[in-house]
Amino acid sequence: xxxxxxxxxxxxxxxxxxxxxxxxxxxxxxxxxxxxxxxxxxxxxxxxxxxxxxxxxxxxxxxxxxxxxxxxxxxxxxxxxxxxxxxxxxxxxxxxxxxxxxxxxxxxxxxxxxxxxxxxxxxxxxxxxxxxxxxxxxxxxxxxxxxxxxxxxxxxxxxxxxxxxxxxxxxxxxxxxxxxxxxxxxxxxxxxxxxxxxxxxxxxxxxxxxxxxxxxxxxxxxxxxxxxxxxxxxxxxxxxxxxxxxxxxxxxxxxxxxxxxxxxxxxxxxxxxxxxxxxxxxxxxxxxxxxxxxxxxxxxxxxxxxxxxxxxxxxxxxxxxxxxxxxxxxxxxxxxxxxxxxxxxxxxxxxxxxxxxxxxxxxxxxxxxxxxxxxxxxxxxxxxxxxxxxxxxxxxxxxxxxxxxxxxxxxxxxxxxxxxxxxxxxxxxxxxxxxxxxxxxxxxxxxxxxxxxxxxxxxxxxxxxxxx
Ligand code: UD1
Ligand code: CA
Numbered sequence: 001x002x003x004x005x006x007x008x009x010x011x012x013x014x015x016x017x018x019x020x021x022x023x024x025x026x027x028x029x030x031x032x033x034x035x036x037x038x039x040x041x042x043x044x045x046x047x048x049x050x051x052x053x054x055x056x057x058x059x060x061x062x063x064x065x066x067x068x069x070x071x072x073x074x075x076x077x078x079x080x081x082x083x084x085x086x087x088x089x090x091x092x093x094x095x096x097x098x099x100x101x102x103x104x105x106x107x108x109x110x111x112x113x114x115x116x117x118x119x120x121x122x123x124x125x126x127x128x129x130x131x132x133x134x135x136x137x138x139x140x141x142x143x144x145x146x147x148x149x150x151x152x153x154x155x156x157x158x159x160x161x162x163x164x165x166x167x168x169x170x171x172x173x174x175x176x177x178x179x180x181x182x183x184x185x186x187x188x189x190x191x192x193x194x195x196x197x198x199x200x201x202x203x204x205x206x207x208x209x210x211x212x213x214x215x216x217x218x219x220x221x222x223x224x225x226x227x228x229x230x231x232x233x234x235x236x237x238x239x240x241x242x243x244x245x246x247x248x249x250x251x252x253x254x255x256x257x258x259x260x261x262x263x264x265x266x267x268x269x270x271x272x273x274x275x276x277x278x279x280x281x282x283x284x285x286x287x288x289x290x291x292x293x294x295x296x297x298x299x300x301x302x303x304x305x306x307x308x309x310x311x312x313x314x315x316x317x318x319x320x321x322x323x324x325x326x327x328x329x330x331x332x333x334x335x336x337x338x339x340x341x342x343x344x345x346x347x348x349x350x351x352x353x354x355x356x357x358x359x360x361x362x363x364x365x366x367x368x369x370x371x372x373x374x375x376x377x378x379x380x381x382x383x384x385x386x387x388x389x390x391x392x393x394x395x396x397x398x399x400x401x402x403x404x405x406x407x408x409x410x411x412x413x414x415x416x417x418x419x420x421x422x423x424x425x426x427x428x429x430x431x432x433x434x435x436x437x438x439x440x441x442x443x444x445x446x447x448x449x450x451x452x453x454x455x456x457x458x459x460x461x462x463x464x465x466x467x468x
Pocket of ligand 1: 008009010011012051073075076077078079080081082100101102103135136137138150152166167168169195196197223225
């Protein structure tokens with residue numbers, strides 16, 4: 001079977017009250033339309049046509065990487081009209097799958113089932129029963145249970161409005177018969193639109209079999225028309241991600257309080273506490289523990305590592321059995337080997353840190369290569385920036401950097417050496433020695449601690465000065 005997918009995305013989405021076209025509104029950090037395109041791509045179609053209209057330039061610009069063909073619908077004359085714009089591009093013999101740009105959680109497995117039902121000459125409809133069908137098209141069946149037509153909310157009688165089975169909008173049929181049915185779709189309704197839903201009655205009239213396939217549930221086919229539904233879809237997406245993570249072996253402190261905005265892969269026995277946010281591609285190996293309120297973006301965390309509360313990790317690679325945070329920040333190109341400890345208020349950027357090394361409190365390690373078994377004391381920083389250029393710092397194996405040290409790059413700290421606390425080190429230090437840079441400590445005889453003048457005393461000083 002050769003498949004052409006048509007995604008209807010030309011509507012303005014007035015009810016969003018937003019300058020951003022509806023299909024670009026973000027769901028889990030990606031535009032709604034991107035979700036639909038990704039799902040469509042996974043079916044291996046010959047082509048994906050996106051029918052665009054309102055805010056088209058903005059939509060195309062935002063989705064310029066997408067493997068789709070753009071089809072303009074200059075005037076939004078209804079869903080039937082939208083599909084008509086794409087049909088001339090689709091050869092007979094293809095199966096056409098119609099998706100909506102504002103129904104983003106549709107599952108590939110459901111679509112495969114629908115396509116399997118769309119055998120030659122038939123029309124396959126995706127429907128679902130919902131608790132509150134308000135606003136949706138209702139599926140009309142005859143006494144024998146066969147689908148006869150779809151009635152839109154505005155055209156439905158009070159009795160028809162009680163029908164719980166609704167049209168998801170998703171349908172599939174062979175191109176040739178679909179083309180013929182569309183020719184018969186008129187705009188003889190009070191909104192003066194070409195309604196795609198009319199093809200159902202037309203197909204039935206033509207004697208074509210119409211089969212309804214049930215979606216897995218209402219969550220999968222929820223359409224986004226306003227910000228309330230956008231939040232619902234986000235919650236459904238979150239729930240779906242949480243389920244997948246738990247099935248993969250992760251323990252979630254609360255499945256309702258995890259946000260996955262991208263692709264999160266977990267090993268066995270991962271634990272994720274509340275309010276963790278994952279962005280882009282993140283991998284947590286077996287036994288990783290993520291504390292509350294952590295943000296992890298585009299990073300890999302090695303087995304057994306503990307990320308404590310309120311840590312932020314972005315584009316970093318963390319080895320096994322490390323301890324990060326609480327309140328740690330790993331910035332792009334931080335690479336930590338095994339058993340590294342990065343403690344509170346420590347920032348690491350573009351730095352490789354060897355196994356068993358520690359920076360436990362209040363430090364900055366940037367543009368650095370740190371060996372193994374190194375200890376970086378509290379309040380020490382690599383001074384990597386001279387105001388114009390960034391310079392590297394190298395700290396060799398086993399070095400110990402005393403608290404409050406400034407390492408002025410470019411500089412190399414020798415293996416097994418010690419830097420005395422409070423030193424400003426601007427020259428390389430030799431291996432195995434203590435290097436320190438401090439002015440001599442002195443104690444001043446007869447020095448008196450300043451005190452506040454009493455008012456009388458102050459007046460006396462002023463009077464004296466005036467007499468001069
Ligand atoms: C549509 C269905 C309804 C179904 C519901 C499911 C019709 C007539 N009604 O109603 O039976 O229950 O979806 O969510 O099909 N679009 C265009 N060009 C247009 C009009 C719409 O591309 O001229 C696109 C929109 O961008 C959107 C999709 O088609 O992605 C659906 O349009 P919308 O206006 O949201 O239809 P609904 O009223 O939700
Ligand atoms: Ca809609």
